[in-house]
Amino acid sequence: MTVKKISWTNAIALAAVVLAITAVVVKNVEGNTGRQLLNVSYDPTRELYRDIDQQFVAKYEKETHRQIKIKQSHGGSSRQSRAVIDGSAPADVVTLGLYSDVDALRKQGLIAEGWSKRLPNNSQPYASTIVFVVRRGNPEKIHDWPDLLRPGVEIITPDPKSSGNGKLSALAAWGSVIKRGGTQEQARAFLKAFYEHTTVLDTGARASATTFAVEKVGDVHLTWENEAIREVAESKGDLEIVYPPVSILAQPYVAWVDANTTRHRSEADARAYLQFLFSDEGQETIARSGYRPINPQIARKYSTQFPKIELFPITLIARDWDDARQKFFAENGIIDLVYKPKPQ
Incomplete structure (x- = not known):
């Protein structure tokens, strides 16, 4: 058998071809x-x-x-x-x-x-908007914003400092007073009482849903409409949606x-x-x-x-979103004044 020798020049050329083909393959894979x-x-x-x-x-x-x-x-x-x-x-x-x-x-x-x-x-x-989720049969008879402040009613909603749901819940509660002709002072008093009925402030909407639906804490959950629909569908009849007459346009x-x-x-x-x-x-x-x-x-x-509900814009309660953020959620804003964390 004759063994054909490959010169160094040919070997180098062959190696270059192999490397080029490999590079193309790698590039194509990538x-x-x-x-x-x-x-x-x-x-x-x-x-x-x-x-x-x-x-x-x-x-x-x-x-x-x-x-x-x-x-x-x-x-x-x-x-x-x-x-x-x-x-x-x-x-x-x-x-x-x-x-x-x-x-x-x-x-x-x-x-x-x-x-x-x-x-x-x-x-x-x-x-979207903010609606109420209640337990089967609505035992606390919650139909409107003032019902949230009845003695013994426990509200679940997220922290307004970290959550859009939490911010919208606060703004919807405030706006529900203004929309009906209430004053700034009455809205402030309502929001202060609202947080006195709120015992858990989770960081986001899904955590609040877990607190209410899974851990069964609270009487009413204020949440995004889509989250309420999902929450009720997964509850197998244990939860119901309540649409208040007015809420915020999200x-x-x-x-x-x-x-x-x-x-x-x-x-x-x-x-x-x-x-x-x-x-x-x-x-x-x-x-x-x-x-x-x-x-x-x-x-x-x-x-x-999507049931009909009167949805008010942010301009009912502030000039725009920047104004609402500063007025309600900045340091020493309305939320800081009306909400005092409960001692652990």
Whole structure:
């Protein structure tokens, strides 16, 4: 048998070819892993974005031939906003409960000026409100805001310093007095009594739901409408929703985080992801998940799911969200004056 010798020159050339092929294979494998977005959201949206993410990923890959993975982070809306600001949650997109929680990122230079005009409906893909969840048969006969202050009634709602749900509950309670012609002094007295009936302030909406529904603490739970729908559906008849005659108009906001999408090179993906929320498919999923869609045709289709309730805007009780944040939730604001933590 004849053994053919390979010269050093040929050996080096062959090695170079092998390395080049390997580099191409590695690059292709890396390319096939796709892209990734981090959606930093508020507490009770886990189920909504689980469904949205599945639909968007399939649609995006079909249209662009690019794979994408969506990661989620959930917690109290204001706490989530702070996590994006301090860098512990490097969000590509935020889908938070309050305008002020998103705009706080603009103030820190993370989101561009005019961010709310970059998407339809001022970057509000759906609306919601605060409703009551009570136990079977409504034993405390709670139907309206004044009923919350009856002797012995124990309220469960999240901490207004960390939770969008907690902030909206406080603002809804205050506004329920103003809406009916009450004075600022009467609203302050009502909110002070409200917190005297509140024995547990969890950090977010889902933790409060667990306290009320699972641990069976309290007589009434003030929560997002979608969370109330989920909570009651999972209770197997142990809980009921009560719609008070009036409550606050809650309008969650969404945005891509320019500082992070620039660094991650993910702006096009992030923009497409958020635009999907305003599509017919996204709006259908939003409605099925217990949020009030902005698409009028889809809203009519799901009208029986959302009882009519008089919803007042933030401008009833403050100039705008910035004013409300300063007036109610800043240091030495109204919340600090009316709520005194109970000794442990």
